Amino acid sequence: MSSIHLDMKDIQNAVLNMDNGVVDLETLQALYENRAQNDEIDSIKKHMKSNQDKDDAKPLDKPEQFLFQLSQIPNFSQRVFCILFQSTFHECITSVLRKIEILQRVCKTLQSSEAVLQVLGLVLAFGNFMNGGNRSRGQADGFSLDILPKLKDVKSSDNSTSLLSYIVAYYLKHFDEDAGKDTSLYPLPEPQDLFQASQMKFEDFERDLRKLKKDLNGSCIYITLNLLLLKYSIINQFFLKCGCC
Structure with missing residues (x-):
């Protein structure tokens, strides 16, 4: 994490607005993989609370400060997960389709030539x-x-x-x-096609497709929840302005 020299505002902008102008996808991947887990955040909060009213309070080290600030970005993990999934989905599905096309081409040649x-x-x-x-x-x-x-x-x-x-x-x-x-x-089928087809395993296809399905479902759940929260927030603000609450 020490190699990432970025302003927290830039990171927040990238996460909330899907803006990769300053913070690229590789950096977001590193942030996601090194994010603090719930128990780590709880420990940081406990430390901050215990030192809140002390004159000799020991401040958080820079890594802990950074991780805590990341955790304060609304739905950081879910948002970055969706951003990363969106960036790799097309490549992943194209890779699977390309392998299937090679397999179909080889099978067709072997069966009909x-x-x-x-x-x-x-x-x-x-x-x-x-x-x-x-x-x-x-x-x-x-x-x-x-x-x-x-x-x-x-x-x-x-x-x-x-x-x-x-x-x-x-x-x-x-x-x-x-x-x-x-x-x-x-x-005969092209040697390169034949070699690639011989290396393919249906278990690998199933594993790749299961992961894509799992990640896609996860992204849909995160997006749906955020939309519901946003809708609730907008409706709540409307009633507050109307003096109904």
């Missing part, structure tokens, strides 16, 4: 051919997806090429009419 079916068909055909004469593998047909990363490890008898390289060469020769041309298209 003829080229993907051709590549997998080659893996199946060559795999079945190789297993056909292998009694130790039960001359089994078909393959599981976990075999795909291992294709590069299956070598030819002279160790000059791998099954993966052979399948790629075969595909380019027999299926890709534009092989070697600028018009040739990569037959």
Whole structure:
């Protein structure tokens, strides 16, 4: 907190009027994270009260003075929470949507691309051919997806090429009419998309969305309460001026 050299009036203006001209969001984040908790404020108030009428009263240290002044800003914690949430909401929801779009794009390509079916068909055909004469593998047909990363490890008898390289060469020769041309298209999902999709976990999506929902609900509650308090205050002032109270 000692690194924050700001006038309390500037902080109050930023919090009450959502004005980040002097106090930026990074500073508000630091103030929010280091704000005094209720028990700390109670201790500060107790100290102030016990020293109120003493001639040798010991004043609060600067950090305690600063924290107490922050606590005197109306609804400081709730207001700053809403300001910070507003500033990060779009970025957070955009990040989630971007990941979902990548996942959808990869799934769509894998499900509907003829080229993907051709590549997998080659893996199946060559795999079945190789297993056909292998009694130790039960001359089994078909393959599981976990075999795909291992294709590069299956070598030819002279160790000059791998099954993966052979399948790629075969595909380019027999299926890709534009092989070697600028018009040739990569037959599988983009490697970067595929890698990102492989790192995604539905638990992470659920966690991120739960947090967004929780913070959004919290902001709505704070805003609603403040509006009700403001409405009550305005109505009360009106009746006072009318002499009804």
